[in-house]
Amino acid sequence: MSKVIIFQGSPKKKGTTAALLAEVAKGAQAAGAEIVEYDLNNKELRGCQGCMSCRKPENTACVQNDYLKPMYDDLKDADAIVLGSPIYMGTVTAQAWTLIQRLYPAMGPDFAPRYPGKKFVTVITQGSPNAAEYTPAVAAVQGFLGNLGWTLVDHIAWGGAGGEAPEDLKQAAFAAGQKLVS
């Protein structure tokens, strides 16, 4: 069975990002995937401490014993990743960036991907209706995930000031979930 890890970068459990992530999850499940979800707005999740332990060849996971500890095992056999975040002050949330920095162990000492070959989808929501407004910030996030040896298969974007995403976008999110598995 395929395994998909969903990272929720919005602090709002019932917001727009959550609704679109739920559609991606439904699509992946419909295609036969197991879903593992991490809510990044967790008080037991710390930022990277810069200890460089994960630069040692034998340390393929972060040494911190916190909410993300099981995530490194999940990464080993996951087929796909979904990162959802609203735009806060022109980029993804602090919660989402915390995850990206905690993915340093997903690169070895030589910066080669330790867990390559996964597909990923990004889900970005924003107040601005201009879909292209934050392209550089979103591209930076996608670039870091690409550096881990992961391939972007779809990007779901919604600019609607926190309102409900339209039905066609929800369908696109569902289809993105299916693409992660097929």
Ligand SMILES: Cc1cc2nc3c(=O)[nH]c(=O)nc-3n(C[C@H](O)[C@H](O)[C@H](O)COP(=O)(O)O)c2cc1C
């Ligand atoms: C602190 C904060 C900063 C924000 N900054 C931006 C921004 O720079 N550009 C923008 O278009 N929307 C911005 N927004 C609006 C959110 O991106 C938007 O409402 C988003 O859909 C919220 O997603 P959620 O419902 O999943 O939490 C901001 C919202 C907050 C709370």
